[in-house]
């Protein structure tokens with residue numbers, strides 16, 4: 001075997017190894033895609049994001065569906081304060097993770113803790129508990 005022949009045969013091996021790596025990579029990418037699809041199933045993907053904005057017109061959106069472990073952000077873009085708590089009023093016992101939101105001065109942004117339990121968390125403005133536009137629910141599923 002001449003030196004040139006050795007070189008050629010090495011090139012052939014390199015090309016083969018590279019192709020095998022590509023096939024392996026494609027399999028990993030496909031598996032990752034399949035896995036990520038499985039991890040959200042049978043839950044629906046988050047609809048409408050994870051931020052609820054309060055204005056003089058009320059809370060928006062008022063209904064969200066999120067996967068377990070999500071934190072919801074409340075933004076007060078109104079000119080007056082709002083106190084956001086979980087239902088029922090006035091006990092606020094349904095979803096203790098909401099306690100970290102509470103009092104929102106105008107312009108303030110506050111978050112729930114991780115909503116880890118699959119359930120529906122109704123919420124309201126403790127200052128205006130009977131104003132429907134300031135109520136809503138977050139479905140954790």
Ligand SMILES: [Cu+2]
Nearest residue numbers: 085089090126
């Ligand atoms: Cu209340």
